[in-house]
Amino acid sequence: MIAVLALLLLQAQPSDRAAQRFADLDLNEDGSIERDEVRARFDFEASAEATYAAARQSTKASAPRPAIRAPRSDWAAADAWFAAADKNGDGRVTPAELNRHLQTAPDASGGE
Numbered sequence: 001m002i003a004v005l006a007l008l009l010l011q012a013q014p015s016d017r018a019a020q021r022f023a024d025l026d027l028n029e030d031g032s033i034e035r036d037e038v039r040a041r042f043d044f045e046a047s048a049e050a051t052y053a054a055a056r057q058s059t060k061a062s063a064p065r066p067a068i069r070a071p072r073s074d075w076a077a078a079d080a081w082f083a084a085a086d087k088n089g090d091g092r093v094t095p096a097e098l099n100r101h102l103q104t105a106p107d108a109s110g111g112e
Contacts, residue, residue: 018099025098032092035082042078 027037085093085101093101 018095018102021102022095022098025093032094033082033085033098034092035079038082038085038093039075039078042075042081 022033025033025037025041027040082093084105085098087097087100
């Protein structure tokens with residue numbers, strides 16, 4: 001019985017993970033993820049990382065902060081992720097496509 005429950009839990013995790021990632025990436029909440037939404041997510045992650053890196057470089061609050069380098073202008077990583085996730089090539093990633101993508105590829109969209 002415990003083994004069956006453990007198996008069910010393992011099978012449910014990709015769907016839960018996919019649902020969470022889908023909600024995170026579907027910025028306009030239209031039920032699909034477009035390339036621009038993926039680019040915005042990658043840009044957000046780059047901006048957040050740049051902001052935190054600049055804050056860590058300051059030794060005290062009154063010290064001038066270094067310039068923050070963002071937003072991202074090279075979309076190669078975001079576009080590659082989108083192309084891999086868009087299984088049917090229609091320009092939109094559905095929840096089912098994202099679930100399949102997360103089961104077969106690591107999630108490099110900034111989430112995990």
